[in-house]
Amino acid sequence: MTQQLIQYSLPVELYFHAPLMEFDSTVTVTCYAIAEHHDIDELIEKLDQTGMSSPVWLKSMKSLKDKVLHHLIEEEKEFFPSSREVSNAVHKNRTCCAISS
Numbered sequence: 001m002t003q004q005l006i007q008y009s010l011p012v013e014l015y016f017h018a019p020l021m022e023f024d025s026t027v028t029v030t031c032y033a034i035a036e037h038h039d040i041d042e043l044i045e046k047l048d049q050t051g052m053s054s055p056v057w058l059k060s061m062k063s064l065k066d067k068v069l070h071h072l073i074e075e076e077k078e079f080f081p082s083s084r085e086v087s088n089a090v091h092k093n094r095t096c097c098a099i100s101s
Contacts, residue, residue: 009037
């Protein structure tokens with residue numbers, strides 16, 4: 001599971017978050033989303049360094065589950081709607097530039 005979370009976050013940050021950092025209307029929410037990815041990465045690292053038999057492991061896994069669910073809900077309710085407008089404008093601009101070339 002941890003590998004899937006890492007495989008998810010890298011392309012999302014590169015191809016989705018990075019372009020949104022260029023716009024005032026999405027820079028704050030994008031920075032917050034990236035910070036949450038970092039928090040999740042730290043929890044994954046903590047899990048990897050802790051034996052499954054340790055009580056700390058179970059507590060860390062619960063924290064990871066809670067953080068991931070919180071992040072996904074927040075993305076659906078706040079991040080995606082605010083970024084959709086910018087993404088649509090960028091896509092329209094690229095399409096217009098490609099057609100006029």
